[in-house]
Amino acid sequence: MPALKKILIANRGEIACRIQRTAQALGYRTVAVFSEADADALHVRMADEAVAIGPAPVQLSYLNIPAIIDAARRTGADAIHPGYGFLSENAEFALACQAAGITFIGPSPEAIELMGSKRLSKLAMIKAGVPCIKGYQGAEQDDATLSREAERIGYPLMIKASAGGGGRGMRLVHQANDLLSQIRTARSEALHGFGSDELILEQALVDPRHVEIQLFGDQQGHLIYLGERDCSIQRRHQKVIEEAPCPVMTDELRQAMGEAALKAGRAVNYVGAGTVEFLLDANGQFYFLEMNTRLQVEHPVTELITGLDLVAWQLHVAEGLPLPLQQDQVQLNGHAMEVRLYAEDPAQGFLPQTGHISAWEPALQAGIRIDHGLIEGQAISPFYDPLLGKLIAHGATREEARRKLLRAVQDSVLLGIQSNQPLLAGLLEHPQFISGEFSTGFIPTHFADHHCLAPHIPSAEELAIAAALFYQASAQAYRAPRAGWRNNASVPLTYRIGREDQDWPVELNAVPGEPYRIQVGTRTLELQVIQSDGQRATLMIDGIRRCHAYRLEAGQLWLFTGPGSLRLVDRTHALVSTQAGVSSGTLKAPMDGAIVDVLVSEGSLVTKGQLLVVLEAMKMEHPLKSGIDGVLKRLQVQVGDQVKNRQILLEVE
Structure with a gap:
């Protein structure tokens, strides 16, 4: 098979950037595709060439197969890497690449089609002897059949979109009264997200672990596994933290799960990178969940403990080269841990957030890798997944990796949009997570009362900082000698600082040459601004010196409080009105x-x-x-x- 020269990445965001880094390092030319919403995105800037493929909605751009094939033809790309999501598990897309004489960097269309259906793949896994959980995976999809099968399976049970993934089209049902309404919602999400409203039903295991095996196959028929990943920390059935190896894994269990994954791969003559996902119960029994016929979001943790570049392996396998390692040569070293940085508000039920990135300063430190596609000023739109990037740590031990990752989460500055940083830090600090004894039910069971899941009430220090920065901004609007001048400096200024639908009064007394004295409720704080440049402020508050990143414009302050950002508004001169809700x-x-x-x-x-x-x-x-x-x-x-x-x-x- 001829060597590849130019690779088009049919994706966006952090995964498009990550694939380009390896491809360019190996000497390949790269082509990016972009929607109207992504015209100036980082993955577009990184590429050697870039082609517009349509308007912002995914159906008109990143799911537009003819436009992507045409972009490859126009630029002379001889291969397409689909990344994950979008068309990565679309058999029709793989066939379109074949028909156009373009190498699809992934498995065969037949493997994609079979494993892309939870219903058909489960039937195939039962036939291949892979352990499967009790459920219904039949072709009859009417309400009466699903209701009858639900009674046979018993409650609680899971409704799953057969073509789905990422938690979409998935619902947990505890009682029969809720079944039909949840089926309606699951069908609707599945149809909008995947173009198919076919469902399966499965018995819901009580608090299992979610453990997956990384597979890799070549065109010569060799298939190996590269250890496992634990992805049990989830919200809304979507992964939040992943790590490798699994904290409760034994050599015997790893071998058993690995061999079951190999059975799954051999059943479809698997080629390329793939992941077989299992549920692991408290008794050490595991059950097939699904197979993802693509690179996973969490692949970096496997790369860090194996020392391998899985994207490089994908490119070499696509060129027809054999796998560089045999099973007994795979080594796992140390521990790796990853968190997913989302544009969402955990205090509002993980509601996705939109807006503009006003500051992005990822924490760069030893043992930390950050995969992202962010640039300052870019819009986070409602059209795409809220995943912004991933922070990954590697250490000699699990505790070392956790500690490094926590610091990276606390120190990575993201302003202009609400994110899940406080949630990530809270999870990494939780004693139950630190112990390694947790399951997919960890967040609702052990984390439901955590303060990051409730609306944040600004602290006295945060309100004092806001008042000081608002005051300083107004003072700097005038040149000396009028800067900061008032005809009665002994009278404190009263600010009304708001967040969402609440306001808090803050009094600031500014005497030239002295620290500000700021009254917040019953607290009096002494605050000195040592330095501020519009991006970072070094402050001394009650004798403790700290540096805060911030952005302030038109009476709106984004303040990084480590971890997470806080949006505060100067409503001092705004009309007092009742906020509608x-x-x-x-x-x-x-x-x-x-x-x-x-x-x-x-x-x-x-x-x-x-x-x-x-x-x-x-x-x-x-x-x-x-x-x-x-x-x-x-x-x-x-x-x-x-x-x-x-x-x-x-x-x-």
Whole structure:
């Protein structure tokens, strides 16, 4: 097979950047594709060439097979790497590459098609002798059949989109009364996300671990596994922390799981990188979950403990080269741990967030790798997954890796958008996580009361910093000698500093040549601004010196509090008004997105908790419910509308 020369990456964000780094280091030329929303994205800037493939919605761009094939033809790319997500597990795309004479960097279309269906793959795994969990994977998909099979399986059970992944189209059902409503939601998400509303049902294991095996096969028929990854720390069935090796793994269990994964791979003559996912119960029994026929988001932890570059292996296998190692040559060294940095607010049920990146300063330290696709000023839109990047640590021991990763999470500055940094730090510091004894139920069981899952109330120190920076910005608006001048310096300035729908009064007394004296509630703080340049402020507060990253513009302050960012607004001169919310009858969009369902009409009687509108953003459906009983007075949206964050959707009187 001829050597490849130019590789088109049919993806975006951090994975497109990560693939380009290896491809370019190995001497290949790279081509990026981009939607209108990504015209100036980092993966576009990195590439040797880049081609626009359509508008922002994924169906018109990153899922547009003809446009991507045409981009490869126009640039002379002889191979396409699909990354993960989008078309990476689309058999039709792999066939289109073959028909165009382009090498698809992945397994055969037949393997993709079989393993892309949870229903068909489970049937194949049962036939291959891979342990599988009790469930229903039949072709009959009507409500009556699913209800009957659910009774046979028993509750609790999982509904899963057969073509799905990433937690979309997946619902946990505890009782029969909820089954049909959850089937409706799962079908809708599956159809919007994957183009198929086919479902399977499975018995829900109680608090299992999620452990997966990294497979690799070549075109000569050799297949090996590269250890395992533990991905049990999840929210909404989506992984948050991954690590390798699994904290409870034994040599015997690793071999048994590895051999089961090899059976799965051999059943479909697997070529390239793939992952077989298992659920592991407390008794050491494991069950097939699914096979992902692509590179995984969490592949870096395997790379760090094996010392291998899995993207390089993918490229070499695609060129027809044999695997460079045999099974007995695979070595696992040390421990690696990864966290996923998401644009989401854990305090609002992990609601995805949109906005602009005003500051991004990843923590670079020994033993830390950061995979991202971020640049300052870029927009985080509602069109794509909220994953921003990944922070990965390697250490000689699990504790060393955890400690390094925690520091990297606490020190990586991200401003302009709400992220899950406080959640990540809280998880890494939790005693139960530190012990290594946890399951997929860790967050709801051990973390439900953590402060990061509740709306953040600014501390006295944070409000004092905000007042000082607001005051300094106003003072610097004038040149000397008027800078900071007031005709009665002994009278304190009163600020009203707000966050979301709350305000807090803060008094600041500024005497030239002396630290500010700031009153927040019953606390008096002494604050000295040692240095500030619009990006970082070195402050002395009550005798303790710290440096804070910040961005301030037009009365809005983004302050990095380590970990996480805090948005505070100077409302000192704003008109005092009652903020409308759900409980007042005004329903606002919680983020930018598209209206995919409206279940009421003007004049309808509604009750508190009733589902009114469904908003789709970042590949997930978000049900919006009434906060009060009443009558729908005004409906301002319809199906298909694109709405902005905080836009009024309807009013209930």
